[in-house]
Amino acid sequence: MDKPKSAVALRYQAEDAAPTLIAKGQGLVAEQIIARAREAGIFVHESKELVSLLMQLDLDQQIPPQLYQAVAEVLAWVYKIERGM
Known part of the structure; x- marks a missing residue:
């Protein structure tokens, strides 16, 4: 049997010292995190x-x-995608 899918969400703002974990879950919760994103x-x-x-x-x-x-x-990958590179 396959392990349930896992997902996390990070938040990073310029004033933060480092990205912060704001959501995590497996299975249905993981699917909801991905869908909401x-x-x-x-x-x-x-x-x-x-x-x-x-x-x-x-x-x-x-x-x-x-x-x-x-x-x-x-984060660099996301930045490039957002800038259309």
Whole structure:
């Protein structure tokens, strides 16, 4: 049997020291997180490995320094897409 799909949502604003985990879930909750992001026009990036690591965090927790590089790469990807590059 396949493991249920997992999803997380991060928020990052310029004044924040690091991105913050604002939602996480598996199965139906994961599907709702993804659906709401898409409805809001937020790009969805799929990375099972990164999601697995972020699922270990508590809600409203900033990502740890060990994940800065991986999350920065995703944010750079989103920035390029939003700018139409």
